[in-house]
Amino acid sequence: MKLRRLTHRQSGPEPAHGGGATKVAGEPGTAPDDVPGAAPASRGARSGVEDASTIDKGPGGDRDVDPDRIDEEALLAEFEAEKPARHLTGIPGHVVAVVGVGLSLFALYWVFNPMPRQVYLPLFLSVGLFLTFLTYRGWGRSDKEKLQGKADHPNILDWVLALASLVPGLYMVWDWQGFFRRAIVPTDTDLIMGTLLVLLVLEAARRTVGLLVPLVVLGFLAMAYFGSSMPSPFTTADFQWTRLIGHNVMGTQGIFGVPLDVAATYIILFTIYGAVLAASGATKFFIDLSFAAFGQSAAGPGRTVTLSGFLLGTVSGSGVATTVTLGGFGWPLLRKAGYSSEAGGGVLAAAGIGAIMSPPTLGAAAFIIAELLNVSYLEVLIWATIPTILYYLGIILAIEFDARRHGTHQVEVEDKSAWRLLLRFGYHFSSLAAIVFFLALGYTPFRAVVYATALAFLLSWLDREHWMTPKRIWHALGQGAVGALSVIPVMAVAGIIVGVMTLTGLALRLAGIIVDFSGGSLVLTALFSAIVVVLLGLAVPVTASFIISFVIISPALQQVGVEPFAAAMFIFYYAVLSEVSPPTALSPFAAAAITGGKPVPTMWLTWKYTLPAFLVPFIFVLSPNGVGLLFEGGAATVAIAFVASSLAVGALAVVTGKWLIGPAGWAERVLFLGAAVALLVMEPLWIGIGLALALAGTVVHLLMRRRAGHSVGGPLGAVLPGGEGDAEQAPQAPDAPAASGATTAAPTSTTGTDTPGER
Secondary structure, three states: OOOOEOOEOOOOOOOOHHHOOOEEOOOOOOOOOOOOOOOOOOOOOOOOEOOHHHHOEOOOOOEOOOOOOEOHHHHHHHHOOOOOOOOOOHHHHHHHHHHHHHHHHHHHHHHHOOOOHHHHHHHHHHHHHHHHHHHOOOOOOOHHHHHHOOOOOOOHHHHHHHHHOHHHHHHHHHOHHHHHHOOOOOOHHHHHHHHHHHHHHHHHHHHHHOOHHHHHHHHHHHHHHOHHHOOOOOOOOOOOHHHHHHHHOOOOOOOOOHHHHHHHHHHHHHHHHHHHHHHOOHHHHHHHHHHHHHOOOOOHHHHHHHHHHHHHOOOOOOHHHHHHHHHHHHHHHHHHHOOOHHHHHHHHHHHHHHHHHOOOOOOHHHHHHHHHHOOOHHHHHHHHHHHHHHHHHHHHHHHHHHHHHHOOOOOOEOOOOHHHHHHHHHHHHHHHHHHHHHHHOOOOHHHHHHHHHHHHHHHHHHOHHHOOOHHHHHHHHHHHHHOOOOHHHHHHHHHHHHHHHHHHOHHHHHHHHHHHHOOOOHHHHHHHHHHHHHHHHHHOOHHHHHHHHHHHHHHHHHHOOOOHHHHHHHHHHHHHHHHHOOOOOHHHHHHHHHHOOOHHHHHHHHHHHOHHHHHHHHHHHHOHHHHHHHOOOOHHHHHHHHHHHHHHHHHHHHHHHOEOOOEOOHHHHHHHHHHHHHHHOOOHHHHHHHHHHHHHHHHHHHHHHHHHOOOOOOHHHOOOOOOOOOOOOOOOOOOOOOOOOOOOOOOOEOOOOOOOOOO
16 A cells, blocks of 8 residues: 655655665565655645645546545645645746746845845835735635636636835835835825735735734724723824834834844745755655664654654744654554554654754744844754753654553564765755854854755765755745745735834733733743743744744843743644644644544643653743853753653653553652752752652662563663563544554555655
């Protein structure tokens, strides 16, 4: 049975690395329909998604039923904050391709020939909006239209809006010095153009991320316009429309503020890099390497999915998109290993969400941190290093314990040498390392990523099947621009929110409310701040959530003594974790839709896997030594923080995984819970107490096992078929819908396959 996924449509062959895609042993020797790697789903748009009416038809036009196939477009449309884009062909497709390549070249030109931001940003936004209105639908397609296979082309209104979006930008650039100088007393034409631009970015945001974000922006504008009528503590002065346009359109605090600046520099350059990296065959290599490194053990399937999620995070900044990508090849593997639908969904979602917090690319919010704090992007990467290690350490330990507790078994895969893959295709890591190298040499992040892109381009010639031919270069440049489209309008409208906050002074007022409500307590302020960020993240995408939260929450945390960099990282992690937080939990719900598991149990299992990520931000906010997790405070502080937090993560894995050397009872789990809490305090006395409690828990566990008659000498209580009987049956919800092909099937092709960006 051949595994296929719905992903981006590509053209041209892309043979597997090493002479063939990784396969589960026993797979029929069908050759995969390999295609060149697509542009990543990074930072937003996933253009070029295949139409559901044609994807599941065989060569003869008959419907090809495959129980392992997933409708990626439908899943992204339902669970991703950003909406899926059209797959354009014909004249509209050519127009979008040409303009997209032009926008990418414009961004690359800017890196080496900087121009005033009052010129660059209006032009960039105008072209971005032009592409957005052609690429994103004003409303969804009906199932009937999909089944009939009608062309999904822009209509007259889309073309009108696209052309109209060019007018404000050209007007502003024509006399950009005069336009921005008239911010206090704009002319009637200035007001008309400013109002038109506001309406256009609101409509573009509605098309890309839904109605809620534009409604939030309109709410903030109404709050400023009717300020004196607002209830306390939101009462402000009344700001006339002239003042609102002058501040939010004709200045650098609104639409053309830091968020859009980040989209026009960091984000588009990194999406171009991701497109080139994917087209050079990197995504295929990442998945093959994951299988070769971890495939041959009982916990191998879980490890493979986790490592794949981390590596794919280098070319994807979306938790849901990475989860869906992993689900295409990961769920059949997890299912055959014995994972229940809920447990498999939890692993997929936890691995997917790590894409947004994994260096060196991280998510869009990380770029904003660098700009808002006026620090090097390399410094942000350094801050994120230890928390990322702890996040994946927690997932790996949870997977190891679950594999033993539930008795998952090895799934035989095609034998490939990880070292051979690294020797042959390890050059794909070179461009990632180059980003950090150039940043360390003092290059701007913009030049660093461009040089890394050039390196990925040159290295593609080491593999003939992935040469960056003119056609692939054209495609990568076009996809680089299209990949940033859903972020561009969101950044623009987020700038309006920031502009209103600074104009009215609401940001500091709301921060004061949080501090007053917590009574000035650092612990309560951090707790309330985390709740606010998560709740906000339930309503808006991660990037917008971070921007709004930073304006409000960062001043509150700083008022109670938190360093600005620690406050920014605290907000960043909780904005990201909103994707796995109840009650919406987009990534777990998308994973449940793939596995056929119950959404709520899947969500709680994901939460178990990601628990360290929820606790680590509190450590570097509440504990004086906790800043060591961000590589601050000196070598001793960093070492103590890393070792103590790693031990704490291990203790928590025992608590949640109910396993140490064998099944862990309530007594040892209580001791390990106390050990984890004590270790997280990060003070020498408490670290000693934590170690003592962990030792006591281990002794109790060994005594309990000896009393039960189990040997304590095995390697971590390895569970063998027909062995000691320590393993539990993986919990299966009694009335959960059956997963696609949930019955044991013939061995399934894994990366066979379909890699991210392939069908």
